[in-house]
Amino acid sequence: MEKLKYTLGSITPLDTEAMRLARARQDQLTKPPGSLGILEELSIRMAGIQANPLPQVGKKVIIVMAGDHGVVAEGVSAYPQEVTPQMVANFAASGAGINVLARHAGAEVRVVDMGVAAACDIPGVIQKKICPGTANMTMGPAMSREEAIDCLIAGIEIAEGEIAAGADLLGTGDMGIGNTTPASAILTMFSGASLEHTVGRGTGIGAAALEQKREAVRRALEINDPDPGDGIDVLAKVGGAEIGGLAGVILGAAAHRVPVVIDGFISSAAALIAASLSPASRDYMIASHVSIEPGHKLMLEELGLKPMLFMNMRLGEGTGAALASSLVEAACKVLCEMATFAEAGVAEKDEEKSSAESDQV
Amino acid sequence: MEKLKYTLGSITPLDTEAMRLARARQDQLTKPPGSLGILEELSIRMAGIQANPLPQVGKKVIIVMAGDHGVVAEGVSAYPQEVTPQMVANFAASGAGINVLARHAGAEVRVVDMGVAAACDIPGVIQKKICPGTANMTMGPAMSREEAIDCLIAGIEIAEGEIAAGADLLGTGDMGIGNTTPASAILTMFSGASLEHTVGRGTGIGAAALEQKREAVRRALEINDPDPGDGIDVLAKVGGAEIGGLAGVILGAAAHRVPVVIDGFISSAAALIAASLSPASRDYMIASHVSIEPGHKLMLEELGLKPMLFMNMRLGEGTGAALASSLVEAACKVLCEMATFAEAGVAEKDEEKSSAESDQV
Numbered sequence: 001m002e003k004l005k006y007t008l009g010s011i012t013p014l015d016t017e018a019m020r021l022a023r024a025r026q027d028q029l030t031k032p033p034g035s036l037g038i039l040e041e042l043s044i045r046m047a048g049i050q051a052n053p054l055p056q057v058g059k060k061v062i063i064v065m066a067g068d069h070g071v072v073a074e075g076v077s078a079y080p081q082e083v084t085p086q087m088v089a090n091f092a093a094s095g096a097g098i099n100v101l102a103r104h105a106g107a108e109v110r111v112v113d114m115g116v117a118a119a120c121d122i123p124g125v126i127q128k129k130i131c132p133g134t135a136n137m138t139m140g141p142a143m144s145r146e147e148a149i150d151c152l153i154a155g156i157e158i159a160e161g162e163i164a165a166g167a168d169l170l171g172t173g174d175m176g177i178g179n180t181t182p183a184s185a186i187l188t189m190f191s192g193a194s195l196e197h198t199v200g201r202g203t204g205i206g207a208a209a210l211e212q213k214r215e216a217v218r219r220a221l222e223i224n225d226p227d228p229g230d231g232i233d234v235l236a237k238v239g240g241a242e243i244g245g246l247a248g249v250i251l252g253a254a255a256h257r258v259p260v261v262i263d264g265f266i267s268s269a270a271a272l273i274a275a276s277l278s279p280a281s282r283d284y285m286i287a288s289h290v291s292i293e294p295g296h297k298l299m300l301e302e303l304g305l306k307p308m309l310f311m312n313m314r315l316g317e318g319t320g321a322a323l324a325s326s327l328v329e330a331a332c333k334v335l336c337e338m339a340t341f342a343e344a345g346v347a348e349k350d351e352e353k354s355s356a357e358s359d360q361v
Numbered sequence: 362m363e364k365l366k367y368t369l370g371s372i373t374p375l376d377t378e379a380m381r382l383a384r385a386r387q388d389q390l391t392k393p394p395g396s397l398g399i400l401e402e403l404s405i406r407m408a409g410i411q412a413n414p415l416p417q418v419g420k421k422v423i424i425v426m427a428g429d430h431g432v433v434a435e436g437v438s439a440y441p442q443e444v445t446p447q448m449v450a451n452f453a454a455s456g457a458g459i460n461v462l463a464r465h466a467g468a469e470v471r472v473v474d475m476g477v478a479a480a481c482d483i484p485g486v487i488q489k490k491i492c493p494g495t496a497n498m499t500m501g502p503a504m505s506r507e508e509a510i511d512c513l514i515a516g517i518e519i520a521e522g523e524i525a526a527g528a529d530l531l532g533t534g535d536m537g538i539g540n541t542t543p544a545s546a547i548l549t550m551f552s553g554a555s556l557e558h559t560v561g562r563g564t565g566i567g568a569a570a571l572e573q574k575r576e577a578v579r580r581a582l583e584i585n586d587p588d589p590g591d592g593i594d595v596l597a598k599v600g601g602a603e604i605g606g607l608a609g610v611i612l613g614a615a616a617h618r619v620p621v622v623i624d625g626f627i628s629s630a631a632a633l634i635a636a637s638l639s640p641a642s643r644d645y646m647i648a649s650h651v652s653i654e655p656g657h658k659l660m661l662e663e664l665g666l667k668p669m670l671f672m673n674m675r676l677g678e679g680t681g682a683a684l685a686s687s688l689v690e691a692a693c694k695v696l697c698e699m700a701t702f703a704e705a706g707v708a709e710k711d712e713e714k715s716s717a718e719s720d721q722v
Contacts, residue, residue, distance in 0.1 A: 029458075030448065030451050030456060030457055030458075031457075031458050031676050032439070032440075032564040032565050032675070032676070033565070034565070035564065035565075035674065035675050035676040036458060036672075036674055036676055036680065037653065037672045037673030037674040037675070038671075038672040038673050038674075039672060039674070078393070078710050078711050079393075079708070079710055079711065080708055080711065082708055083707060083708050086705065086706060086707040086708060087391065087707060089705070089706070090391050090700060090705040090707055093700070093705065095391060095699060095700025095704065095705045096391055096392075096699065096700070096705075097390075097391075097392050097397060097695060097699055099699075100691075100694050100695050100698045100699050101691055101694075101695070103694075104687075104690065104691045104694050105691075203393040203396065203710075204393050204394070204395070204396075204710070292398065307671070308670060308671060308672055309669060309670060309671075310399075310668070310669060310670075310671055311397075311398045311399040311400060311669055311688075312398030312399050313396065313397055313398040313399075313400070314393070314396050314398070315392050315393070315396040315397055319397065323688065323691065326465075326687065327672075327684065329465065330461075330462055330465045330466075330684065333461050333462075333464075333465050334458060334461050334462070337461045337464075338456060338457065338458055338460075338461050339451060339454070339456025339457070343456065344447065344450070344451040344454065344456045344457075345447060345450070346444060346447040346448060346451055347440065347441055347443055347444050347447060349439050349440055349564075349565070350439050350440065350441065
């Protein structure tokens with residue numbers, strides 16, 4: 001708990017002076033001001049995150065956390081629970097989507113067992129098992145408050161280890177059969193939106209299973225009555241071990257001024273937990289894609305984050321984060337590597353013909 | 362003209378058998394079917410383009426074509442015309458946005474003078490100047506019909522040269538002060554939409570210049586009366602040399618079963634010309650981003666293309682194409698490199714709980 005408190009206390013605002021210098025440089029680069037849109041905004045935010053007007057992204061690491069969920073007993077998923085450890089093994093063997101996309105983006109992958117139900121002692125998998133799957137949240141809390149805190153601390157430690165080993169950027173990813181159900185419950189708590197908007201088809205369940213899933217979330221919230229003002233309470237009662245671990249990764253990254261790219265629906269639920277514990281941590285979060293899971297858009301709105309990729313993806317694992325990590329790197333390269341008007345001998349804009357509003361970055 | 366006819370005749374439909382095999386493999390990869398969304402669709406289309414169920418993207422080349430526009434005399438741009446050759450020099454010196462983003466994506470850049478008003482004999486710039494800038498299209502045709510055909514043929518030849526040298530993927534890019542004005546005119550012709558929807562602020566003009574720009578497009582269409590059923594007529598009367606060249610690049614790529622990633626507003630105007638000359642060429646086009654130039658969305662709808670990146674970009678140069686070229690490569694790697702359920706020993710979906718409709722790729 002001391003570790004968590006210390007981390008939360010270490011998360012500070014972005015460096016506005018570095019951002020001012022980065023913005024001034026962007027306006028001197030050989031392009032109409034603002035014409036690279038989100039790439040420019042990202043580069044300026046990266047300057048604020050790194051407290052460096054010429055931010056760099058070298059080593060990128062995607063942290064994929066796995067956990068199981070007692071709520072699968074309610075028939076909320078199209079896949080059996082044994083798929084969680086099977087996919088963890090697939091990650092370790094580099095056969096999954098995240099392995100291919102991270103390799104393509106030049107990012108490394110770490111796989112963490114946060115709470116897989118089965119034994120998961122696979123070489124290459126980091127062992128942080130807090131519980132052998134959560135309890136069925138429709139019958140009581142998914143985890144104890146102590147377990148929820150342990151998840152957050154484990155995530156912070158993982159982030160700190162990677163940052164100490166040289167990571168300039170972290171990405172989040174998840175694996176856990178049934179985990180769109182707790183993610184939907186978390187979204188419902190923080191947004192106050194109806195279950196029609198917060199609970200979707202996940203990996204692709206039919207209409208009957210979707211009804212069971214909504215009913216499971218409704219009962220979990222009723223029986224547990226989580227306090228939306230207390231992120232740890234929400235995480236414990238209707239969350240999951242991998243969600244708590246990822247929230248810890250986000251907080252750990254923010255505390256060390258490292259950007260963290262948020263993947264899809266599950267990772268964004270973790271981001272909601274992190275933001276509830278530290279609103280300042282949001283400045284360190286970078287959205288990647290919009291999942292076709294309908295609640296994801298709502299989550300990003302709650303977080304105040306703008307996604308870049310519209311790919312109709314809904315795999316999780318960090319696949320969207322891997323693709324977006326390359327865009328963050330590109331944004332920094334634009335700021336650092338493009339020529340200025342003066343360097344290139346290019347004429348600047350005719351201010352009389354310009355529109356002030358369209359020059360906003 | 363023979364060259365153009367031959368090229369148009371060489372553009373054939375996608376290979377449906379390769380697509381069937383690619384789709385079958387996608388459904389055996391360790392993920393819920395369809396969960397990688399547009400990446401899966403792209404990989405299947407790439408199989409059809411290359412006539413290969415395991416499509417590969419090795420060498421990627423972004424072709425940036427430059428030209429000037431007589432219509433700048435109407436005050437349609439915020440930048441002076443001298444910026445066109447200055448930016449061409451900047452491309453050749455690797456200082457521009459496209460250089461940075463192409464390098465990041467692992468793509469090469471070719472710079473072509475299709476119709477820059479000034480002399481442009483810069484080392485590294487490919488010389489294909491068809492005219493020293495177009496004529497002012499508000500007073501008559503921008504180019505002669507012969508010049509328009511020469512632009513298309515030059516573009517085809519550039520594409521063929523790159524493909525012969527090993528390019529697996531081409532991307533389009535443009536540079537030309539004032540070129541959103543002809544692009545808007547082309548969009549107006551093919552979409553029939555009003556000037557309020559087709560003419561925007563380009564690099565960032567103010568309200569008064571926007572009115573001048575709309576009036577210029579209105580007069581150009583009135584005085585020239587292009588035939589929307591004849592793409593060459595539209596290109597000659599209200600197009601531009603770099604737009605014609607890029608349309609040729611697209612046709613040349615399609616004729617050789619090479620995918621071509623379409624950048625923003627100008628490149629999409631070129632794609633509209635290409636599609637009007639060969640509807641089958643659309644299958645070889647891959648959309649990259651949605652520009653904040655308002656007419657761009659309309660262009661992509663006309664072309665039937667789905668963009669992947671929403672970055673609020675409006676630079677042109679091929680910057681969106683460079684970023685998206687990396688996504689096309691990623692899509693092919695997913696198809697070729699991910700493990701199947703059988704290979705990884707992962708259990709498949711419980712069909713009883715599944716929704717048929719959500720499994721659609």
